[in-house]
Amino acid sequence: xxxxxxxxxxxxxxxxxxxxxxxxxxxxxxxxxxxxxxxxxxxxxxxxxxxxxxxxxxxxxxxxxxxxxxxxxxxxxxxxxxxxxxxxxxxxxxxxxxxxxxxxxxxxxxxxxxxxxxxxxxxxxxxxxxxxxxxxxxxxxxxxxxxxxxxxxxxxxxxxxxxx
Numbered sequence: 001x002x003x004x005x006x007x008x009x010x011x012x013x014x015x016x017x018x019x020x021x022x023x024x025x026x027x028x029x030x031x032x033x034x035x036x037x038x039x040x041x042x043x044x045x046x047x048x049x050x051x052x053x054x055x056x057x058x059x060x061x062x063x064x065x066x067x068x069x070x071x072x073x074x075x076x077x078x079x080x081x082x083x084x085x086x087x088x089x090x091x092x093x094x095x096x097x098x099x100x101x102x103x104x105x106x107x108x109x110x111x112x113x114x115x116x117x118x119x120x121x122x123x124x125x126x127x128x129x130x131x132x133x134x135x136x137x138x139x140x141x142x143x144x145x146x147x148x149x150x151x152x153x154x155x156x157x158x159x160x161x162x163x164x
Contacts, residue, residue, distance in 0.1 A: 051070070081121050109126065
């Protein structure tokens, strides 16, 4: 039997696949996505369609996980982390007509097992954050982050390799 703890039953959880022992706090907007076993989602988080959260993850408050973001098991996502899924966002086409889903190209992002992303980091789309990598708070990640490395700054740069 699934055990899900939802503090506010009025929050938006539409067509969400939820694993065992998932905890979801107030004011979460999640739809057409999946959150796997033992993961925790903090308040004021949005998880869009097609996004996936693995097992044993902690998603801190005020984070935005858009369509095309795939977070594997044992990951930590700090407060206010922003993911993107479009390298050239526009509201309208050249002729002034509003853009629709068919007018943009979804660019996927992958956060590998055991990675941690510090608070207020911005993750541009089309990259992979490697296993056990650590993204420093406030970093702007524009390129792949190798496994077992620490990146900081704007743009994020490797400052150290992690030895296990």
